[in-house]
Amino acid sequence: MTYSIRSLAKEDLAQVNAIDREAFPNQWPPANYRQELQNRLAHYIIASDDSRTVDSPPEKPPNRLLRLASRLIPWLKRTDTTQAQPPQPYIAGFSGIWMMVDEAHITNIAVRQPYQGRGIGGLLLIATIDLARELKASFLTLEVRASNLVAQNLYSRYGFNKTGLRRGYYLDNREDAIIMSTKSIASPAFQAQLQQLRESLSRKLSQVSK
Ligand SMILES: CC(C)(COP(=O)(O)OP(=O)(O)OC[C@H]1O[C@@H](n2cnc3c(N)ncnc32)[C@H](O)[C@@H]1OP(=O)(O)O)[C@@H](O)C(=O)NCCC(=O)NCCS
Numbered sequence: 526m527t528y529s530i531r532s533l534a535k536e537d538l539a540q541v542n543a544i545d546r547e548a549f550p551n552q553w554p555p556a557n558y559r560q561e562l563q564n565r566l567a568h569y570i571i572a573s574d575d576s577r578t579v580d581s582p583p584e585k586p587p588n589r590l591l592r593l594a595s596r597l598i599p600w601l602k603r604t605d606t607t608q609a610q611p612p613q614p615y616i617a618g619f620s621g622i623w624m625m626v627d628e629a630h631i632t633n634i635a636v637r638q639p640y641q642g643r644g645i646g647g648l649l650l651i652a653t654i655d656l657a658r659e660l661k662a663s664f665l666t667l668e669v670r671a672s673n674l675v676a677q678n679l680y681s682r683y684g685f686n687k688t689g690l691r692r693g694y695y696l697d698n699r700e701d702a703i704i705m706s707t708k709s710i711a712s713p714a715f716q717a718q719l720q721q722l723r724e725s726l727s728r729k730l731s732q733v734s735k
Contacts, residue, residue: 526576526733528617528645530652533569535562536581540616541571548635551697556633561621567632568660569621570652572645573614581610620649622657622665629657631667634676644729646676650683651723658710665710668694668702680705684718 533541541558549556561567618636622629631653636645657665668691669676685705694702708715 526574528572528648528730529575529614530570530572530648533558533562533571533619533621535559536610536613537571537616537619538562539581540579540613541569541619544616544619544635544637545633547638549633552695553697561632564623566623566625567621568624568656569619570649570656571616571619572636572649572652574617574640575614577615578612579615581613618645618649620653622653622662624657624660624662627661627663629653629660629662629665631665643733644726646679647683647722647726648730650679651719651726654683654707654710654719663709663711664707666704666706668704670695671701671703677703677705683722684708684715 538558545552545556545558558569561569616637617640618634620634621632623632624630634646634649634653636649654665665685666688667680667685669680671690684707686707687703688706689704691702691704693699710716710719
């Protein structure tokens with residue numbers, strides 16, 4: 526199985542919202558990815574499974590008035606704007622950052638449940654670090670729930686260290702957030718470690734796909 530990484534697009538919103546709801550069912554306030562597409566500080570990427578596609582919803586909802594009118598007046602030609610869209614790539618996960626001066630703040634990272642544990646979280650994290658570097662960030666930072674050990678382990682592996690605590694940060698259950706940050710991502714030491722991680726991840730991904 527191979528995966529592709531690219532920027533989030535309007536056509537991806539339905540799938541990204543579904544993944545978000547699955548990954549963060551109690552999150553409050555819920556993320557608004559449509560608004561994020563307009564936010565010039567925000568940069569989101571998606572990882573898609575190259576072996577699958579999904580039928581995309583029509584771009585505009587059917588025009589109900591026109592449907593009714595064309596039933597009542599048979600000679601009225603239906604010209605509603607609903608058009609079948611080509612199948613879309615199947616999104617396995619996504620991540621996003623906000624660029625704040627030289628800090629890239631990871632807002633979200635999530636992988637569909639059946640795809641977890643296959644290295645896609647790592648793939649997204651590496652792509653997010655590369656993106657942050659392209660955007661001239663010096664370092665990355667994020668908040669993670671104190672109880673979310675899977676995510677904390679993933680971040681530690683990819684060079685994030687615990688740098689602080691925000692008490693009662695999450696509005697849904699008042700859980701504490703652990704702040705995790707990288708050192709300078711442009712430093713030769715960080716880049717050398719990232720290169721090693723890239724290589725071991727690519728071995729893991731090719732084994733998982735066999
Ligand atoms: C955190 C998350 C993005 C990781 O994605 P992923 O695709 O599973 O990540 P990877 O496969 O690259 O690696 C995760 C590591 O955790 C392990 N792992 C994954 N799911 C696990 C689980 N449910 N229990 C224990 N370990 C798990 C993996 O085996 C892997 O460890 P390894 O490299 O030693 O094998 C994913 O679990 C997720 O979407 N969780 C819900 C949303 C979330 O919590 N996001 C983080 C918000 S801060």
